[in-house]
Amino acid sequence: MISRILSLAGTAAVLGALLSTATPVHLGAVDRAGFPIPCGNGFHPGFEVAQEQDRLNFEQHTSGGPLFVTSNYVEQCQSILSDRQSTALPVGAAGGVALIAAVALRRYRRVHSERHPAVAPVLMPSIIREGALL
Secondary structure (H helix, E strand, O other): OHHHHHHHHHHHHHHHHHHHHHOOEEEEEEOOOOOEEEEEOOOOEOOHHHHHHHHHHHHHHHHHOOOOOOOOHHHHHHHHHHHHHHHHHHHHHHHHHHHHHHHHHHHHHHHHHHHOOOOOOOOOOOOOOOOOOO
C-alpha cells in the first residue's frame, strides 16, 4: 500500500513539474497590439517580443524624453522563467526519489516474500456438540 502511494505521489510530482515547465509564460504587460508579452516556456524561452518592446520603449524614451519610461521586459521574462524552473526542479526531483523508493520497496518486499512464503491458515475441525439439540 505504501509503495502504491509513493508511486502515485511520485508520478504526480514528476508530471506536475514537467507540465508546469512546459506551460507558456506571459508577462502582465502588453505589447503595442494589446497582446500579453510572451516569454516562451521553461524548455524553450523566447524573448524576441520582449526585446522588441524594450527596444521600442528605449527609442521613445530617447526621442520623447522622460515622459516615456524604458522597460526591462527581458529581465522580467528571465526572472519569471527562473522562478518557475527553480520551483519545478525540486518537485520533479522529489517525485523521482519517491518513484525510486517505491520500486525499491516493491523489490524488497518481493524478495522477502519469496524467502518466507505466507503460511496457509490452518482450518480447525468443526466442533460438534452432541446432545445439544434444541
